[in-house]
Amino acid sequence: MQLSKRYRLIEPLGEGGMGVVWRAYDELLDRTVAIKEVRYAGVGEAKRAELNRRTIREARAAGRLDHPSVVVVHDVVEEDGRPWIVMQLVRSRSLAQVVREQGPLRPAQAALIGGRVLDALRAAHATGVLHRDVKPENVLLADDGRVVLTDFGIASLEAEVGLTASGGLVGTPAYMPPERLNGEQARPESDLWSLGATLYAAVEGEPPFKRESWAATMAAVLRDEPEPPARAGALTPVIMGLLRRDPGARMPAEEAARLLHEAAINAPGDPRQATAAQDPRQATATRDPRQAVTGEDPRQTATGATGLPTSDGQAYPTAGEPRTTARQRPRRGKTLWITLPAVAVAAALGTGGTLLYTNRTAPTPSPTPTPSTGTTSPAPTPARTVPAGWRTFTSPAGRFSIAMPAGWQATKSPTRDSISIKGPDSPGTMKVEWTTPEVRWKRPEQAWFALEKEIRAKGEFQDYTRIGITPVRYRGRAAADWEFTRMRGGQLIHVINRGFHTADGRPFALYWETTESRWDQDRHYFDKFARTFRPL
Template identity: 70%
Template sequence: MERQVSNRYRLIEPLGEGGMGVVWRAYDELLDRTVAIKEVRYSGVGEAKRAELNRRTIREARAAGRLDHPSVIVIHDVVEEDGRPWIVMQLVRSRSLAQVIHEQGPLQVGQAAVIGGRVLDALRAAHATGVLHRDVKPENVLLADDGRVVLTDFGIASLEAEAGLTATGGLVGTPAYMPPERLNGEPARPESDLWSLGATMYAAVEGEPPFKRDSWAATVAAVLRDEPKPPVRAGALEPVIMGLLRRDPAARMPAEQAVRILYEAASTPRHPTPSGHPRPPAPQQDTSWQHRPDRTLPVARKRGKALWIGVPAAVTAVAALGTAGVLLANPWTTPTPTPTFPAPTTPPAMPTTGPTTGPTTGPTVTPTKKPAPTLTSRPVPAGWRSYTSAAGRFSIALPKRWRAAKNPQRDSISVSGPGTSGELIIEWTVPDLPWNDPVKHWIGLEKEIRAKGEFSRYTRLGITSTAYLGRRAADWEFTRERDGELIHVINRGFHTADGRPYALYWETPDALWDRDRHYFDTFAKTFRPG
């Protein structure tokens, strides 16, 4: 007879087992879904200590369950049965980073930058709420079949690590990824997670952790006393890896600085030589997590504050953007051929106006000897003025007395003014999962929003392919209810020739749509990337 936990979760099969318990595939009889359940076991401790650890495990797992981030494992439930905690989590169909490294060897720099950036973004979100991980390592970084990077064992690893250190004087876990202050018995801190991230990224690009030795004791000694051997394959990631592996936590590279380096390493394209062939260094992946939550386009507002809706998980790969050169291929199993790219003066091929029917892996480029076209400025309409955003690298015409405000948390600018209650948002955020087909991107995002019930009385009016600035674009038009009022939205998504994604998002009360639509048309006509 199959076992049930809490008269609800039917255990199906073990997915993995470690020193602190077993992870099961299970079926949630109440909600009719498959989940993962971690059965946490504490051994080698007395009953009083075990009861205390159980209480703390449940308390911290519940705290971790409040984290809302696409790169943090979702915790559905926490129960206690048979004297031990059971943590019910989202079942992520994936392979761990450790498994990928073992089977495929070191990752390319761009791939490691993307993965490191996702994990760092998850850690920053957790640290902002007071949650530490304490066990960041390749085994706990999941590379999902749908293209996500997910950090697991939040709120669980922290207790396991402590229990392993205090129960029998031994150490549970892999010391190669544990920071020296933890091995010295000092309390964990956010910098401790950063050290472990550095060791994880080192392993990603080198194939093994920086302090790997022949024995457990030798590894611990190396972490405590040795300097890490400089990586030879890290390329642009060497500064961030070595900065995170500084022995003194106070001297460790801050998360904000690491984010910038990872972003640059992931977004720097590989430029061709005069012969037209790519340069030898490994190309980089274009994606971004800079100074903001891991979200994408502004498609909802509530009580005057923007809600940022996540990129759809139903994306089969972390695809390259623009001039980026390497894909993180689904399902993280096979290397992707490196495409070549034209010189900066070579114009891109004109895209079709309709959506593609097959998977896309990047823009198609057709060589040509014609000079590159230029996008000239449109005349500023009467009564409007020119506005340039250095941060967003674009210019646009705005009605006089309208003001543009930079969002301090996002890569976006909001534009509003007298004469209408409508608002324009221009965003250049690189999404969590980069996209190539704007129609498919909007359809996927719409699917996620509807599944989550984000919009009240949502009605799609159209997701239409169009050509914009000589590039493939898509207009997503819809209505929804907000604070009892029906609003009308058009959201144009596109990439510039150099791969930067933009969204021009216009919303206004539905009753004023016909009167105010000309604002969006003029904004779109005068927008020019810099």
């Protein structure tokens, strides 16, 4: 079968609850890729069409992520009434497979892996992308030494479907935070909870709330406190901090990153063996700098797939692996190894020694808020860089500055506390509004839900479709992005509206709209406007 007259499907690599991952060949660029065929079963045609549209949009959003620990999304196509997500093919095994085959990891090894996953999550959260399905099956330990998080933009829609027609829960409840199981909106803290459960499983061999059935597992997540891990060592504080039931009391991302870094570099004993597999027979002398966390020669490490071997030994972003009911006995097999860039190795090692971890922080990371209070932990504000060809505009009335492209003009609204920025290069409009709302809100997403309810009740937007109301981090503070489409003047308009309070309590909204046909082409304008906005 061929997709989009370009991608030739070769063989299925794995199948999960929501689709099939194929090994495929990109005939245009002459490369092998992984393609996820997304299937929504048990829903009506109208709902399936809506889910398909949103899957494509979220996958495209994930495709904008540029981070070494995020699987690259190359393309998104729709064929035969289904979305097909074209991704980088990663030669790897999943963390779940490694734990099944070799037993629980040492704390320092799990800390290194957790640090990389957290790094990817922070980079995604900074751009408003949530994962919603962090679990060992979605953490790939690549044969080239990387730790890669897969299923961004895909897992989010799968999880949203919730229950299938047969009543089965989509996803793995053992790694879902209690607020998700209670039907609340996902938020960055939800991904952090799932990371805590993943780290717990990495060092203990199974997640903290695993029970005999899915229903019992769900009940345990909602009701029970996690049993403190027995093998976690220095990882115990970060695991328990991430598994706090109240999202507002959950350990912030920056504190978790610091503790993971310390747990990785301060492991007791020989650092060359501190992160080897549990079987002491696998802890041999380090012979290659790439063996930083294994003690086994990577040249002797066979290439394999994520859960399901393939004829050519290639691996792929996981589509959900078979689950076992009992932990398998650790056995000798392929050992994990993780590489780092040569510059990072030199900086960390100095005159010699073995590198265990480098804290490769995501670009301009933001701290995690306490949603119930809106407070944040201190973090430096990144310096503003005005894009080439842009200039800075200052609004005395709004007490802010923002950069805009050459040739674009800013106009103050005569009736509202807002300015509009338009230009010749796009049909889009950027609006900055600082109108004080009538109702105070603690969480920015509350304002959008309230406004959406009012607009729906009044029927003010024709053919309105919500794409998402998502909590995000912006300039070190809690914010929320409201993305939707609606018809206006016979055209489908696509909007993203970011709401937040400044440090001194002033409410702002950064609103970008353009035609749906130009959305992908023009989305970068919003990113640049938001990056250069500064309150005065």
